[in-house]
Amino acid sequence: MFSLSEENYLKAIFHLERSYPTGVSTNALAEEMSTKASSVTDMIKRLSEKKLVAYKKYQGVKLSKFGRETAVEVIRKHRLWEVFLVDKLGFAWDEVHEVAEQLEHIKSDKLIKELDRFLDFPKRDPHGDPIPDSKGNFVTSNKVLLAELKKGESGICIGVKDSSPEFLQYLDKNNIALGQLIVILEKESFDQSMLINLNGKELKISNVISSNLYIKTS
C-alpha cells in the first residue's frame, strides 16, 4: 500500500512518460507536481527503493511494470469516481476532478469492484478518457486534435486535452459536448482560427480551443 503522495507521483510520471519516452526529467515532474526539484529527487529515491520506478542519477525516471500497474489502478479509480459523480450525483463535468483527486486514494478492492458494477462498467470518463478495466487494460482510440484537421474535414468530438473547469465551462457555454459532429467550414491561415458547424449552428473558435479538443478519426 502506498501513500497519497507516492500515488500522485506515479500518476504524474505515467502521464509524462508520453512526452518523455526516454525518462521523465526531474524538472518536468516538479512542474507537474507543483513542487521543487529537490523534493522530486527525494521522492524518486523512495519510489526507486520500492521498485516502483527505475532511476539513475541525472537520467530521469521510468515506471517499472509494478509502478505502471499501480499508476493505472489509481487512474482507474479516479475516472470511475468521476463517472459516479456525474452520472449518479449530478455533478457537472467541470466539477468532478478535484473530488476525484481525493477519492482515487481510497483503499478497498471491493469498493472499486462494486462501484464499477454499479456504474455498469463504463468505458470512458466524463471527459472522454478511457477507464482501465480491473486488469489494467484500456482502449486507445484513434484521435486527433481538431486543430490538425483542414477545411472541409469533419469528425466526432470524443475528448478534451485540457480538462480544467475554465475550458469545460467554455465548451458548455458554446454547447460543445462529447459525441457531437463538428464540420470545419473555414480555417484562417493567419491565426488558425476556425469557423465550424455544430448542430446546424455556425461557431467561430480560436486555435487555443481547437488545440484542446480531440476528434475521432478512424
Place this chain on the structure above:
Amino acid sequence: MFSLSEENYLKAIFHLERSYPTGVSTNALAEEMSTKASSVTDMIKRLSEKKLVAYKKYQGVKLSKFGRETAVEVIRKHRLWEVFLVDKLGFAWDEVHEVAEQLEHIKSDKLIKELDRFLDFPKRDPHGDPIPDSKGNFVTSNKVLLAELKKGESGICIGVKDSSPEFLQYLDKNNIALGQLIVILEKESFDQSMLINLNGKELKISNVISSNLYIKTS
C-alpha cells in the same frame, strides 16, 4: 480544513464525552485512538490552539462548540457513506466501517449534499445509528440494552453497541437483524443469559450478546 488525524481525534472525543462528561481523560483518548498518552497530549495542544477543544493541564478535554460541529460533520459523512455502501453497492453491514473510516475524510460540501439526496436523506446508518442532517441535528431515540430488560418484556431491535465485524456476523448467523421483535422468554439469574423469541423461533443468547443490542422502548 483539518487533517485526517485531527478529525479522528475529534470523533473520538465526541464519542467519549458521553462516558466522561467532566472531560475526556488523556488515557481514555489514548486507548480509543490506539496510541500513547504522550501523543494524545501533543494532539490535544494542537486542537486547543485551533479552538476545537477546551484543555487545561491534567483536567482532560472537552469539545468546543466548533469542535463538536466538526466532529458531527465527520460522523454524518461516515454514516452516509455506510448507507451508500450497503444500499447502493451491496456491502454487508459488517464490511462498511473500515471503508467509511477513509471516505469520511473526503472534503467536498457538494459531494456530501448530493450523496445525502441520492440516498434519499436516510435517518439511520446500517447499524441503527442516527445520521445528523446538514445542520448537525440528529434524532436521539429512546433505547435500552436488551440486557436491561426482564423476563416477559419485549421490544424492537434498533441498533448495536458493538459494531465489529465479529459481532455483526454473529447476529447474521443467528438471523438477528434491526427492526425485529424480540421477546424475552426466560432470563437466567446466574449468568444473565436469555431465551428469546425471534420470528417465532427460540434462541439462547449470552449476556455478552444482550449487552450489545439496543431495543426501542417508548
Place this chain on the structure above:
DNA sequence: AATATTATTTAGATGAGTCTAAAAAAGCTT
C-alpha cells in the same frame, strides 16, 4: 501526613514530505 501508585506531561528522537540554498553534473557555446 507520608508514601506508594497511577495519570499526565515534558524532553528528545524518528520518519515522511516538504522547503531553501549551495554544490555538482550535464549540456551548450564559442
Place this chain on the structure above:
DNA sequence: AAGCTTTTTTAGACTCATCTAAATAATATT
C-alpha cells in the same frame, strides 16, 4: 577545450504525527 548556463542532486532545516523514557502532578493507601 574552456567557460557559461541549465539541470539535478545534496545538505540542512522545518512541520506533523508519532514514539520511548524520564519527570512531575494527582490520587489512593496506609
